[in-house]
Each structure stands twice: as structure tokens, then as C-alpha cells.
Amino acid sequence: MRAVRPLASRPLTAAATAATAAALAAAGMLTVGAAPSHAAGCSGYVGLTFDDGPSDAHTPALLSALKQYGLRATMFNEGRYAAAYPAQVRAEAAAGMWIGDHSYTHPHLTQLSQAQVDSEISRTQQAIAAAGGGTPRLFRPPYGETDATVRAVAAKYGLTQVIWDVDSQDWNGATTDAIVQAVSRLTSGQVILMHEWPANTLAAIPRIAQTLASRGLCAGMISPQTGHAVAPTD
Numbered sequence: 001m002r003a004v005r006p007l008a009s010r011p012l013t014a015a016a017t018a019a020t021a022a023a024l025a026a027a028g029m030l031t032v033g034a035a036p037s038h039a040a041g042c043s044g045y046v047g048l049t050f051d052d053g054p055s056d057a058h059t060p061a062l063l064s065a066l067k068q069y070g071l072r073a074t075m076f077n078e079g080r081y082a083a084a085y086p087a088q089v090r091a092e093a094a095a096g097m098w099i100g101d102h103s104y105t106h107p108h109l110t111q112l113s114q115a116q117v118d119s120e121i122s123r124t125q126q127a128i129a130a131a132g133g134g135t136p137r138l139f140r141p142p143y144g145e146t147d148a149t150v151r152a153v154a155a156k157y158g159l160t161q162v163i164w165d166v167d168s169q170d171w172n173g174a175t176t177d178a179i180v181q182a183v184s185r186l187t188s189g190q191v192i193l194m195h196e197w198p199a200n201t202l203a204a205i206p207r208i209a210q211t212l213a214s215r216g217l218c219a220g221m222i223s224p225q226t227g228h229a230v231a232p233t234d
């Protein structure tokens with residue numbers, strides 16, 4: 001994996017004009033106003049993902065911890081919860097998180113008709129957008145279960161399917177130690193499955209940040225082009 005050197009960390013000289021910056025921004029090479037405070041130390045990026053939210057019970061504390069430790073993550077929201085807790089969708093976006101589609105009711109999609117899969121995905125896209133979370137470009141099928149029909153419907157909505165490289169097993173009662181260990185196995189570009197509801201996951205956040213930093217890895221976005229973790233572009 002090639003080392004990532006974010007263009008945004010390159011110092012702009014006094015000679016750089018506003019016009020130059022605007023041209024770079026237009027070319028997608030520079031995010032105007034971005035604070036690349038952590039970019040310089042990043043030898044690679046991993047994708048932290050938290051499924052099954054949002055909720056009033058868990059989202060605020062998770063976002064608070066992620067912000068405190070300078071981590072950004074992808075939140076795969078269920079449409080029914082985006083509709084029920086729209087303020088938490090907005091809070092995720094305001095905290096710098098990326099928001100993905102995790103179906104509306106968390107069914108086993110491979111057991112549904114194409115029309116039912118379409119409804120699950122399209123209603124979630126609408127609920128997240130209506131809440132102010134933007135239109136997702138990433139989709140994670142519940143349980144990681146997918147097939148040609150699910151992939152085709154996701155593609156219809158411009159969604160890139162994202163499963164995971166490492167399963168933290170937080171949904172299965174993994175200890176905080178085990179969750180941190182799982183994060184430590186990530187290599188650049190990889191994605192880890194976590195959830196917004198386990199207490200052990202919340203408790204692991206400080207050590208997840210420490211583990212990544214010790215290895216020169218940063219929490220990145222998941223590219224809609226490749227489904228792999230990359231440097232944030234927004």
C-alpha cells in the first residue's frame with residue numbers, strides 16, 4: 001500500500017493566490033478551510049464503522065468520545081432510526097462523521113424479493129437525507145449478507161457496498177481488550193465492523209485512538225469508488 005501524503009498538508013506559500021486555491025479546490029485537490037492537523041502523521045488510513053444507529057441512548061456519547069479523541073468514522077444508520085432520531089443524524093454529520101445506509105429495518109436482505117430490497121434501501125436513503133445527513137453513497141447490508149440482487153439494487157441508488165476486513169465481534173460480547181486488539185490488526189485501507197450500542201465499544205475509543213496513533217494510522221473515510229479507507233476529502 002502506497003504511503004498517503006495528503007496534499008492539504010503541503011504548506012501554501014505566500015505566492016499562492018486565492019485563485020490558485022480556488023482552482024485546486026475545483027480540481028478536488030484542496031479542501032478550503034480544512035484543518036489538516038493530524039494528516040502529517042498519517043502513514044495510512046483505516047475505516048472505523050459503527051452500525052445500527054442512530055439513537056438517543058448511544059449516539060451522543062459515541063460522538064462525544066470520537067470527537068474528544070480526534071477520530072472520524074462511518075456510521076451505517078438504519079432508516080427506521082434515522083426517521084425516529086433525525087437530530088442524531090444531524091449530530092453525526094456535524095461531528096464530521098460519514099453516514100451510510102444500513103437498510104430500513106435490518107432484515108436478512110437475501111431472503112427478500114427485489115422489490116422489498118429496493119424498499120429497504122430507498123426508504124433509508126430518503127430518511128437519512130430528510131434528516132439532514134445527505135444522500136449516502138455507502139451501503140452495508142445487515143449481517144454482511146448480500147447477493148446479486150442486493151448488489152444490483154444498491155448500485156441502482158449509486159451505493160457502494162462495504163462489508164468489512166476485520167470484525168471486532170463487539171456485537172458478540174467482545175471485551176474492550178478484544179475490540180482494541182481487533183483494531184490493532186487493521187492495515188492501511190482496511191475497514192473494521194463495530195456497533196454504536198455496545199458499552200465495551202464506547203469504552204474502547206480512547207485505546208483505539210492510541211493504538212492507531214502508535215502505528216501511524218489515521219481514521220479515514222471509505223472511498224465510494226473503491227470501498228477502501230482513504231484520506232478524508234471533506
Ligand SMILES: [Zn+2]
Binds near residue numbers: 052143
Ligand atoms: Zn447491523
